[in-house]
Amino acid sequence: MRSLDELDYYELLEVPRDARAEEIERGYALVRAAYEDESLAAYSVFDADEAVAVRERIDHAYRVLSDPEARRAYDAAFDDAATVDAIGAAVAGDPEEAEQSFGAEEARGLPIAEEPVERPVEPPFEGFEEVDEGEEAIWDGARLRRARLLRGVELDALAAVTKINPTYLRFLEEERFTALPATVYVRGFVGAYARHLGLDANRVSRSYAARLEEHRQAKPRGRLHR
Amino acid sequence: MIAVGGGKGGVGKTLLVANLAASIAEAGHRVIAVDTDLEGANLHTVLGVSAPRSGLADYVARRELDLQKLLIDTPIPGLRLIAGTHGHLGSPQPRHFRRVELLGKLRKLPAEYVLVDLGAGTHPSVMDYFLVGDDGVLVLTPEPTSLENAYSFLRAAFYRRLRLAMASDSARELVNQAMDQGNERGVRTPHDLLRAIRGLDPEEGERFAAAVQGFRPRLVVNGVRSAEDVRLGFAVRSVCRKYFGLDAEYLGYVNHDEAVSAAIRARRPVVLSHPHADAALYLSRIARKLIDERARRAASPSGHRPAPPQPHHAPRPPS
Numbered sequence: 001m002r003s004l005d006e007l008d009y010y011e012l013l014e015v016p017r018d019a020r021a022e023e024i025e026r027g028y029a030l031v032r033a034a035y036e037d038e039s040l041a042a043y044s045v046f047d048a049d050e051a052v053a054v055r056e057r058i059d060h061a062y063r064v065l066s067d068p069e070a071r072r073a074y075d076a077a078f079d080d081a082a083t084v085d086a087i088g089a090a091v092a093g094d095p096e097e098a099e100q101s102f103g104a105e106e107a108r109g110l111p112i113a114e115e116p117v118e119r120p121v122e123p124p125f126e127g128f129e130e131v132d133e134g135e136e137a138i139w140d141g142a143r144l145r146r147a148r149l150l151r152g153v154e155l156d157a158l159a160a161v162t163k164i165n166p167t168y169l170r171f172l173e174e175e176r177f178t179a180l181p182a183t184v185y186v187r188g189f190v191g192a193y194a195r196h197l198g199l200d201a202n203r204v205s206r207s208y209a210a211r212l213e214e215h216r217q218a219k220p221r222g223r224l225h226r
Numbered sequence: 227m228i229a230v231g232g233g234k235g236g237v238g239k240t241l242l243v244a245n246l247a248a249s250i251a252e253a254g255h256r257v258i259a260v261d262t263d264l265e266g267a268n269l270h271t272v273l274g275v276s277a278p279r280s281g282l283a284d285y286v287a288r289r290e291l292d293l294q295k296l297l298i299d300t301p302i303p304g305l306r307l308i309a310g311t312h313g314h315l316g317s318p319q320p321r322h323f324r325r326v327e328l329l330g331k332l333r334k335l336p337a338e339y340v341l342v343d344l345g346a347g348t349h350p351s352v353m354d355y356f357l358v359g360d361d362g363v364l365v366l367t368p369e370p371t372s373l374e375n376a377y378s379f380l381r382a383a384f385y386r387r388l389r390l391a392m393a394s395d396s397a398r399e400l401v402n403q404a405m406d407q408g409n410e411r412g413v414r415t416p417h418d419l420l421r422a423i424r425g426l427d428p429e430e431g432e433r434f435a436a437a438v439q440g441f442r443p444r445l446v447v448n449g450v451r452s453a454e455d456v457r458l459g460f461a462v463r464s465v466c467r468k469y470f471g472l473d474a475e476y477l478g479y480v481n482h483d484e485a486v487s488a489a490i491r492a493r494r495p496v497v498l499s500h501p502h503a504d505a506a507l508y509l510s511r512i513a514r515k516l517i518d519e520r521a522r523r524a525a526s527p528s529g530h531r532p533a534p535p536q537p538h539h540a541p542r543p544p545s
Binding site: 001002003004007011014030031033034035039040041042043044045046054142145146148149150151152153154155 | 368373454464504
């Protein structure tokens with residue numbers, strides 16, 4: 001159990017020591033958000049000044065770890081305790097300072113830490129995996145929404161990228177079939193929705209449209225069902 | 227034995243216990259669900275047991291000392307229940323020594339999984355169930371009130387665990403003082419407390435650190451409506467690490483889902499009544515995680531939940 005000042009930069013960003021660049025980005029985004037002023041998670045534990053201090057530590061850790069050279073220097077200090085005193089000052093400072101006091105030539109002469117190839121990028125926790133991904137999967141509104149939440153995409157952000165009115169996106173998820181336009185448009189909406197989430201747009205829109213059609217045939221047009 | 231708490235009423239403790247119990251039983255395991263909320267017992271209703279003939283209140287009132295005789299069958303195969311109270315009057319919680327005895331008996335119940343539904347609040351009686359369980363689960367919803375209560379709950383559990391771990395009266399007194407946030411010694415955070423206790427006695431400091439390390443609450447965010455709500459679990463886990471020094475686990479989240487209300491009205495766990503509903507999928511995934519973990523633990527020689535890999539704790543960082 002160590003206090004905030006005793007945590008190393010990897011612990012501050014809550015990423016493993018061999019974290020890849022994208023894991024550092026994601027770790028930073030998650031951790032940084034936890035200590036924002038409006039964060040639900042932090043306000044009743046850290047007061048405003050403490051939150052600022054935590055954010056500064058996190059930002060500093062990110063500045064070092066997101067800069068390959070500064071990170072390498074920091075790691076070197078880790079790996080060789082004997083040199084800690086010699087380079088500690090440089091590493092603790094900004095990446096720019098670190099580079100200057102380290103000597104840019106020396107730094108450039110060494111290979112930049114290679115990204116490990118064998119280990120895939122780990123999801124931040126298992127809950128971000130798909131529930132199931134069968135070929136026969138039925139793509140209904142709830143499932144679309146689930147796929148969106150799993151990827152951490154807000155409805156407004158999705159609307160901005162797909163240029164689809166967020167109200168329609170919500171109707172898609174809520175399966176407000178009577179409020180949705182003609183099937184051909186809905187297919188387009190669902191396709192764009194799925195594509196942005198990295199899903200198979202064809203399969204997803206076909207499955208959703210089939211549900212929609214089935215529903216529309218069962219209920220005579222023009223009658224409100226909700 | 228898995229205790230499910232959350233500090234605040236209405237965050238979904240009973241929902242979680244009922245559905246995890248049903249889901250684990252459905253996977254073919256023997257499960258006992260226990261309702262310790264003697265003031266507002268309703269786990270039985272959610273499980274489809276209309277009027278329990280007996281309950282934990284009978285044990286507390288010494289009408290029945292054999293917990294096994296309090297077991298009631300539920301409509302769900304493999305799942306039995308110890309209800310809270312029968313009738314409508316609330317009953318008091320057992321006092322400390324009776325509680326210790328009860329906890330011992332709960333652990334020995336003939337089941338692979340004993341899931342315990344805790345009452346609201348941070349009374350020592352609630353905390354003890356949470357601390358004795360293998361995997362205390364903390365349920366919260368994305369609302370300020372829930373978060374505030376969740377942290378009070380965590381704080382109470384944290385300090386209670388530490389106080390019980392301390393061998394000397396003087397160290398226990400320090401823990402008591404830390405719980406009083408306006409204390410004179412300036413012990414405000416868990417780290418201040420650790421420093422103070424180390425200063426008092428390095429051996430107590432070791433015990434303190436070990437007690438913190440062994441305390442690994444698990445978080446479930448219920449009533450999720452947005453990606454931001456999903457991220458709340460990470461944020462709370464981060465605060466646990468950075469403030470309490472605790473290695474909490476984000477066990478999962480449950481989407482807000484109308485099917486949950488429909489299931490409660492039908493008096494069946496949503497994982498059985500609406501197995502394809504969003505909430506049901508998430509609940510059964512949490513159940514699967516618990517099953518997998520138990521299997522892993524059974525395989526590990528120490529019998530404890532395996533610690534997560536800790537690759538990045540090697541030499542001290544330069545500072």
